[in-house]
Amino acid sequence: MDMPPPSSAVLSRRPAIVAGLRALLPADAVIDDPAETRAYECDALAAYRCPPLAAVLPRNTAEVAAVLRFCHQNGVPVVPRGAGTSLAGGSLPTADSVILGLARMNAVLETDYDNRFIRVEAGRTNLSVTGAVEAEGFFYAPDPSSQLACAIAGNVAMNSGGAHCLKYGVTTNNLLGVTLVTMVGEVVTLGGPWAETAGLDLLGVVCGSEGQLGVVTEATLRILPKPEGARPVLVGYASNEVAGACVSDIIKAGILPVAIEFMDRPCIRACEAFAHAGYPDCEALLIIEVEGSPAEIDEQLARITEIARRHNPVELREARDEDEARRIWLGRKSAFGAMGQINDYMCLDGTIPVSALPHVLRRIGEMSAEYGLEVGNVFHAGDGNMHPLILYNANQPGQLEKCEAFGADILRLCVEVGGCLTGEHGVGIEKRDLMDVQYAPADLEAQMRVKDVFDPKWLLNPAKVFPLQASAARRAG
Amino acid sequence: MRPASEAELAEMIRAAAAPLTVQGGGTRRLGPAGGAVLETGGLAGVRLYEPGALTLVAGAGTPLAEVEALLAGEGQRLAFEPPDLRGLLGRGGISTLGGVAAANAAGPRQVQAGGARDAMLGVRFVDGRGEVVKNGGRVMKNVTGYDLVKLMAGSRGALGVLTEVSLKVQAIPEAEATLVAGGLAAGPGLALLRAALKTPYDISGAAMAGGAAMIRVEGLAGSVAYRAGRLQAVLGGDWQVVEGADSAALWRDLRDVAAFAGRPGAVWRLVVKPTEAARIAAEAGGEAVFDRGGGLIWLLTDATADVRGAVGDAGHATLVRPLPGMTAPLLPPEAPAVAALTIGLRRQFDPRGIFTQGAA
Numbered sequence: 001m002d003m004p005p006p007s008s009a010v011l012s013r014r015p016a017i018v019a020g021l022r023a024l025l026p027a028d029a030v031i032d033d034p035a036e037t038r039a040y041e042c043d044a045l046a047a048y049r050c051p052p053l054a055a056v057l058p059r060n061t062a063e064v065a066a067v068l069r070f071c072h073q074n075g076v077p078v079v080p081r082g083a084g085t086s087l088a089g090g091s092l093p094t095a096d097s098v099i100l101g102l103a104r105m106n107a108v109l110e111t112d113y114d115n116r117f118i119r120v121e122a123g124r125t126n127l128s129v130t131g132a133v134e135a136e137g138f139f140y141a142p143d144p145s146s147q148l149a150c151a152i153a154g155n156v157a158m159n160s161g162g163a164h165c166l167k168y169g170v171t172t173n174n175l176l177g178v179t180l181v182t183m184v185g186e187v188v189t190l191g192g193p194w195a196e197t198a199g200l201d202l203l204g205v206v207c208g209s210e211g212q213l214g215v216v217t218e219a220t221l222r223i224l225p226k227p228e229g230a231r232p233v234l235v236g237y238a239s240n241e242v243a244g245a246c247v248s249d250i251i252k253a254g255i256l257p258v259a260i261e262f263m264d265r266p267c268i269r270a271c272e273a274f275a276h277a278g279y280p281d282c283e284a285l286l287i288i289e290v291e292g293s294p295a296e297i298d299e300q301l302a303r304i305t306e307i308a309r310r311h312n313p314v315e316l317r318e319a320r321d322e323d324e325a326r327r328i329w330l331g332r333k334s335a336f337g338a339m340g341q342i343n344d345y346m347c348l349d350g351t352i353p354v355s356a357l358p359h360v361l362r363r364i365g366e367m368s369a370e371y372g373l374e375v376g377n378v379f380h381a382g383d384g385n386m387h388p389l390i391l392y393n394a395n396q397p398g399q400l401e402k403c404e405a406f407g408a409d410i411l412r413l414c415v416e417v418g419g420c421l422t423g424e425h426g427v428g429i430e431k432r433d434l435m436d437v438q439y440a441p442a443d444l445e446a447q448m449r450v451k452d453v454f455d456p457k458w459l460l461n462p463a464k465v466f467p468l469q470a471s472a473a474r475r476a477g
Numbered sequence: 478m479r480p481a482s483e484a485e486l487a488e489m490i491r492a493a494a495a496p497l498t499v500q501g502g503g504t505r506r507l508g509p510a511g512g513a514v515l516e517t518g519g520l521a522g523v524r525l526y527e528p529g530a531l532t533l534v535a536g537a538g539t540p541l542a543e544v545e546a547l548l549a550g551e552g553q554r555l556a557f558e559p560p561d562l563r564g565l566l567g568r569g570g571i572s573t574l575g576g577v578a579a580a581n582a583a584g585p586r587q588v589q590a591g592g593a594r595d596a597m598l599g600v601r602f603v604d605g606r607g608e609v610v611k612n613g614g615r616v617m618k619n620v621t622g623y624d625l626v627k628l629m630a631g632s633r634g635a636l637g638v639l640t641e642v643s644l645k646v647q648a649i650p651e652a653e654a655t656l657v658a659g660g661l662a663a664g665p666g667l668a669l670l671r672a673a674l675k676t677p678y679d680i681s682g683a684a685m686a687g688g689a690a691m692i693r694v695e696g697l698a699g700s701v702a703y704r705a706g707r708l709q710a711v712l713g714g715d716w717q718v719v720e721g722a723d724s725a726a727l728w729r730d731l732r733d734v735a736a737f738a739g740r741p742g743a744v745w746r747l748v749v750k751p752t753e754a755a756r757i758a759a760e761a762g763g764e765a766v767f768d769r770g771g772g773l774i775w776l777l778t779d780a781t782a783d784v785r786g787a788v789g790d791a792g793h794a795t796l797v798r799p800l801p802g803m804t805a806p807l808l809p810p811e812a813p814a815v816a817a818l819t820i821g822l823r824r825q826f827d828p829r830g831i832f833t834q835g836a837a
Contacts, residue, residue: 114671114752137677159620170618172627173595188814195587195772196748198793198809200635200819201594204627208620225677248529254552254648255697293707296700303697351616354530383617384530423618431621438621439611446610446826447623453821465622 001048001089001429004463004475006096010053010076017076018054021098024066029104031055040081040099044146045089045430047400052079052093057104061179061187061217064100068215068460069185071098075477077459078183080211082123082151087347088428090157090210090464100215102153108132109218117176117193119220122153126160129221138223141168144424145336156216158426159208166382167258167291168224172207177220180206180213183455193220205450210426211461213454227291230258232328233301235308236282236315240264241358243284246311247381248354250288255303260382261287261332264361267339267376267389268331274338277331280315286381287332335378336389343374343391346403350414351384351423363413364388371406385423386414412437427465435467444470481519483601483609483640489515490638491607496833499634501538503570504563505580507633512833517575520640525615528553531646532598532615537575537639544574548646556647557592558584558728564738566798575639581631584732585682585693588674588769590647594630599643602629604636605827615643628822636826650695654705655682655724656716659689663755663765666690669712670770671751676711678704683770684731691727736766737777743800745784747774749792760787785809 010017018032031037032054042049053076058064071078077097084091084101093099102123110119113136120129126147129140143162144150154160156178161170168174177191190203197203206213237243247260263271263285272279279285286308290300301318308316319325331338339345352360361377368375378387388410392403411421411431415438421431435444448466451458451474458474478497480486490497496512520538527533528551535544541559548554559582563569576582578600583592590596599613612625629636658669663685670683673692682693694704709716719727730736737744742763749757754771763778776784783805785794793809811819 112752113675115750116674137675159624161618165618169591169595172624173591186814188818189812190815192790192792193750194748194792195769196581196592197631198748198795199811199815200822201581201627201631202815202818204594204630205624207627208624225675227677227679251531252529252551252648254650256648292700293703295703296697299697299699351618353527353532353616355527380618385618418614419616420614420619421621423616424620426620427622435622438614442608443611444622446604446608446612446625449825450623450625450628450822453818453825 002468003050003092003094003429004468006094007075010096013074014053017074020070020074021054021056021067024070025056025058025063029057029059029063031057040084040093040101043081043084043086043089043091045087045092045428048089048092048429050093050095052097052099053095055099055101057101059104061181064181064215064217065185065187067098067100068181068183072184072457072459075459077462079461080153080157080215082154082157083125083149085146085150085154086158086428087425088422088430090154090426090428092429094463102151102217105217112193113138115193116223117220118223119218120152122156122216122219123151126150126152126155133223134226137226139226140174140221140223142171142174152219152221153216156207156219157209157211158424161385161424163259166260166380167256172204174222175203175207175219176222178203178206178216179218180216182214183457183460188214191220208426210428210465212451212465214460228293229297230289230291231297231301231319232287232289232325233304233319234315234317234328235286235288235313236280237284237286237311238282238314240284240361242311243286244354244357246286246308249307249310250304251382253303253307255290255300257288257300257304257382258291259287259289260380262357262379262381263332263335264377266374267335267378270338270342270376271331271335274341275331275334277327279331282314287328332378339376339389339391344394346390346392346407348386348388348390348407348410349423349425350386350411350419350421352386352414352417352419354381354384356417356419357381360386360413360417364410367406367409371402373403373406383423384419408434429464432465432467435465448474478513479516479519483520483603486520486638486640487603487607487609490603490605490831493831497831498833499638501573501576502540504568504572505576506566507576507579508635509833515638517573517638523547524641532643533646534599534615534641534643535574537573537578537642539574541572541574541577549649552649553646554649555596555644556586556590557596558586558732559593560584560732560734562733565734565744574642578630578639578642579632579634585684585728585768588683588772589679589681594627596645597626597630597642598645600626600629600639601641602637602639605829605831610637613643617645634832635823650697652698652701653693653695653721653724654701655719655727656692656705656708657689657719657727658714658716661685661688661690663758663767667751667755667767667771669714672712673708674770676708678708682728685767686731686736691731693724693728731766731768734766734775737775740777742777742779743781743796743803744798745776745778745794746797747776747784747788747792747794748772749774749788753791757787757791
């Protein structure tokens with residue numbers, strides 16, 4: 001994985017830079033001991049590592065601004081970091097960059113149930129946002145699988161989704177405002193506790209900008225009343241085509257489940273071996289969940305099972321109680337753990353038009369045979385987000401590269417059928433070199449022009465998102 | 478000027494030596510006139526429609542009515558219910574998809590489903606340099622690079638001319654019902670709306686007009702009956718239940734601010750923190766229609782004062798229909814740091830200042 005070579009000018013001034021940071025922050029907020037900076041050398045894309053020049057852990061917006069201003073004055077690149085859970089290498093540093101970690105900024109600043117928002121420091125974990133409001137019967141809807149650990153800052157940077165997003169949208173649909181610090185240390189307020197931003201939607205372009213436009217220190221988030229309850233139904237089919245048709249019919253019938261999960265045979269078998277949830281051995285499995293009161297759940301599930309039966313399932317299982325509901329989800333929720341127990345794996349997240357699923361699964365099966373690497377597929381059938389899980393052996397030389405090549409071919413296929421490279425994880429470094437599969441030079445230029453406005457010197461997380469040749473002139477300064 | 482294709486549009490913009498005023502159907506005023514008119518009507522036509530995937534792609538010049546009719550034929554609709562403000566604004570014309578996107582138009586269901594920007598999956602546009610740009614696509618989950626779809630939504634034509642818009646659509650629910658309670662003052666009425674929005678009963682409309690509070694629920698028939706009953710129990714008081722077409726008619730009138738159509742006075746559109754709505758409307762004076770649980774206020778007033786004093790830092794206000802001679806700026810003023818970013822973006826996308834809309 002290519003990264004820009006570190007600036008020798010910056011590296012040679014390391015002691016002065018560290019001293020300058022120490023003058024701005026409390027002693028324990030600046031980390032430069034090599035034994036400790038190693039903790040910041042990678043995120044959840046652990047195959048790529050590089051310790052930063054230093055790491056800082058500011059406690060408030062003013063400290064963040066001071067750090068950015070100082071780094072800007074000294075030409076030091078800055079890589080923001082939430083919880084370091086990125087699967088795309090979003091917070092991978094270079095040796096000349098400073099990691100700016102928000103983990104110590106995790107306070108709840110304001111909760112307002114009458115206006116249905118919560119304002120938090122951006123280092124707060126996703127799940128603890130819901131934690132702060134659940135006693136009053138509210139929740140924060142975007143729920144990535146990493147929600148126990150991931151930070152709101154990262155959610156905003158990547159525009160994270162989650163299992164609930166079919167019904168409730170992703171981060172950008174639930175984000176009302178941010179406090180953003182630009183690379184020159186200017187503090188900008190975007191949006192607020194009201195329904196629409198005025199003027200250009202700067203909040204909308206900041207969300208999903210992968211930490212390249214500014215550092216988000218505070219976020220105003222929409223909170224929603226918790227539904228009365230939820231219940232899943234499990235349906236097994238003998239073919240992927242039929243499963244896809246069932247999903248399409250459910251959507252056309254006007255029912256909006258809160259989640260529609262699809263798993264293919266390799267995934268089902270791995271999950272069953274690991275979790276023993278009692279899944280049928282079939283080609284395609286759907287787990288469909290609906291929300292509401294018990295009567296409303298019954299009404300929706302009656303429609304759904306009627307549609308499901310029309311397609312001749314090999315298995316149809318409704319949950320009669322909490323325990324059965326838990327067991328229906330058990331296999332799906334342990335999918336990644338199950339695959340991980342068999343082997344190392346790479347998780348992709350391309351999105352496809354839902355109608356293209358059978359074709360894409362067939363092609364992935366063909367490529368799996370060509371590459372000699374097994375794949376299991378988990379798919380958010382309601383919104384088209386795929387998670388192919390490619391199994392490989394990290395200890396065997398050449399396997400990682402083969403796995404990456406296979407992954408890249410799958411993502412090219414996603415774009416070819418009208419989808420996109422990434423539905424949830426973001427580009428980071430992982431898909432940087434595939435950006436020109438999806439976007440023409442003019443498309444990338446337009447995006448880079450946005451960064452030119454927010455960060456003309458390209459010091460903020462500069463090596464991400466755009467192919468290095470495309471951004472080279474701008475990064476040279 | 479009426480380009481028949483995106484390529485022709487790009488050529489026209491490249492060749493433009495003087496400012497252009499982009500016109501869709503002429504139903505909205507998105508910025509000052511004065512430039513050579515560039516019509517988007519030739520950039521029309523539905524390119525893709527997949528009901529089972531809730532996806533529609535159409536040229537930006539496509540009439541909104543055509544899109545809505547096509548969707549209705551499959552029992553679907555645009556969740557964000559774009560308003561028809563011709564009566565309010567005293568304008569004619571035919572609303573286009575590009576205009577809806579450029580204005581980030583939305584009706585009462587914004588409180589639940591978001592605005593146009595939350596339904597837009599992808600855009601194609603030609604910027605002020607005459608370059609064709611695409612962003613997003615036709616799938617709901619897309620975090621590939623920066624979200625210029627959001628940037629273009631509500632940009633009022635300042636950054637480029639939209640040529641194509643991809644939208645997420647919604648199935649029309651089986652049933653709808655609206656609870657109506659009359660004879661309410663703004664404060665108590667809005668408090669009831671806020672209370673309803675805190676329940677788990679999935680409210681898709683919460684408004685107050687003419688002393689009546691209105692709360693809408695939609696979905697399967699049993700669910701709608703259940704939720705209407707539960708809301709009455711939780712909120713207390715006397716509610717009339719209006720269903721089906723009658724309910725839809727109430728919300729269409731509210732969506733289009735029918736209460737102010739054809740009446741003299743300035744019209745303001747205020748986006749505010751809901752708990753401040755009653756106070757702001759009282760201070761601003763005039764007559765108010767409240768939507769989104771109080772998060773949106775339409776104000777009709779014969780005063781020429783700038784109501785932004787009443788709003789303070791609790792939101793922002795747009796002067797939608799000024800009285801002659803009013804000097805208040807039409808668009809909300811921006812904080813200096815935000816204004817600098819806005820100017821920077823306009824310069825990047827329209828370095829020659831081709832789009833008059835950018836000047837507003």
